Amino acid sequence: EWLRPGEETLVQRFDPSSPLDTIGFFIAKFHVGQKET
Structure with missing residues (x-):
């Protein structure tokens, strides 16, 4: 799924090498979903 x-800026705040990245x-x-509703 494309952002x-x-x-992208929200996701990039998290370190890709960190196990918390997925979370x-x-x-x-x-x-983002909450803001759009």
Whole structure:
């Protein structure tokens, strides 16, 4: 799934080498989804 404009910046805040990256990604997606509703 491609990120929409603006989502990349949310995801990039998390270190790709960190085990928390996946969690951070979903947190970012969650917050973006909340803003859009």
